[in-house]
Amino acid sequence: MNAITMQQVSKAYTPKKRAVDSLNITLEKGEVFGFLGPNGAGKTTTVKLLNGMLLPTEGNLSVFGLDPGKNPEQLHALAGVVTEHAQMYQHLTGLENLVFYGTLFGLGAGESRKRALHLLEQLELSEAGDQKLAAYSTGMRQRLSLARALIHRPQILFLDEPTSGLDPESAQNVHxxxxxxxxxxxxxxxxxxxxLRYAQEICTRYGLMDEGRLIAEGTLKSLCTSVCPGITLKLKARNIPSHLPLRETKAMTYEADIRSEEEIPSLVRQIVEAGGEVYHVSAQLPTLEDIYFTLTRKEAAK
Ligand SMILES: Nc1ncnc2c1ncn2[C@@H]1O[C@H](COP(=O)(O)OP(=O)(O)O)[C@@H](O)[C@H]1O
Ligand SMILES: [Mg+2]
Known part of the structure; x- marks a missing residue:
């Protein structure tokens, strides 16, 4: 069974505009899917649809075989959600909040407390566990919100910008x-x-949204091939003859556009045979950021 299936799912908040437009997404169990796109692209709306917080205007969707709109309770037993504005209780401590949600999800009081203490430790909140939420910083709230989402050992996690407002170290820890x-x-x-840099480290596959539509989808490798097929080769070298297909970008620094890494040895051989001296060669594969900007620029130009 797929973890997520969305078929031709659309959501229109107003009759004129679809915030999510004919979305088709399938996730297998165990995938870490990076859902990317500029503000207003429809990411949060999609998460809300998948959690049953919103109903689709059109289309079918299921999470572990459940229709989120029809089986919200069964779904919430399987799913953990971190949204941009997590609702928790200001007058309770971090630990009390987690225990409260644990028991709400059907864990016993002892089990809830055990899980809560474990998660507080994992998210580096042990010391803050006994402080009231009102005293928490944004970063601490975000991490507590992740702990809350995990309290009942969900099979699927929906994370909507879980590291916005976190300092780089906390963001790294969350990732x-x-x-x-x-x-x-x-x-x-x-x-x-x-x-995007963190997403590239942890996601197994990506979907890129723009104005409600999924404009690209795939692994980093497949996106590289389809979106940024070339590789830029950078060389630190000297005396490269001008007839070779390299451009000098600054003193002793050259670039060449190649299609695959297979071309590197023969290019280096040509340089050396022509009297060039090579000190360093590196192939710059496109990053997720390169792919993202190439795609969003293409969309903007349409
Ligand atoms: N409750 C709402 N009522 C009307 N329009 C909304 C509502 N929520 C979001 N939208 C609109 O839907 C579009 C997608 O928003 P959203 O899903 O929040 O995008 P993202 O999370 O990618 O930034 C935007 O144009 C946004 O203004
Ligand atoms: Mg959003």
Missing amino acids: TMIRRLAKDQGITVFLCTHQ
Whole structure:
């Protein structure tokens, strides 16, 4: 059974405009799906549809075989959600909040407390566990919100910008934890994020949204091939004859456009045979950021 199936799903808040337009997405169990796109692209709306917080205007969707709109309770037993504005209780401590949600999800009081203490430790909130939420910083709230989402050991996590407002170190920790959850426990993750560098480290596949539509989808490798097929080769070298297909960008620094890494040895041989001296060669594969900007620029030009 797929973790997520969306078929031709659309959501229109107003009759004129579709916030999500004919979306088709399938996620297998254990995937870490990076859902990317500029503000207003429809990411949060998609997460809300998948959680039963909104009903689609058209189309079919299921999460572990459940229709989110019709089986919200069964779905919430399987799913953990971190939204941009997590609702928790200001007058309770971090620990009390987690225990409250644990028991709400049907864990016993003892089990809830055990899970809560474990998660507080994992998210580096042990010391803050006894402080009231009102005293928490944005970063602490975000991490507590992730702990809350995990309290009942969900099979799927929906994370809507879980690291916005976190300092780089906390963001790194949250990403490390997400990767560990996926790797060790096989949790499926649907991650909306703007942090492309982290996304590239932890996601197994990506979907890129723009104005409600999925404009590209695939692994980093498949997106590289279809979106940024070339590789830029950078060389630190001297005396490269001008007839070779390299451009000098600054002193002793050259670039060449190649199609695959297979072309590197013969290019280097040609340089050396022509009297050039090579000190360093590196192939710059496109990053997720390169792919993202290439695609969004293409859309903007349409
Ligand atoms: N409750 C709402 N009522 C009307 N329009 C909304 C509502 N929520 C979001 N939208 C609109 O839907 C579009 C998609 O928004 P959203 O899903 O929040 O995008 P993202 O999370 O990618 O930034 C935007 O144009 C936004 O203004
Ligand atoms: Mg959003």
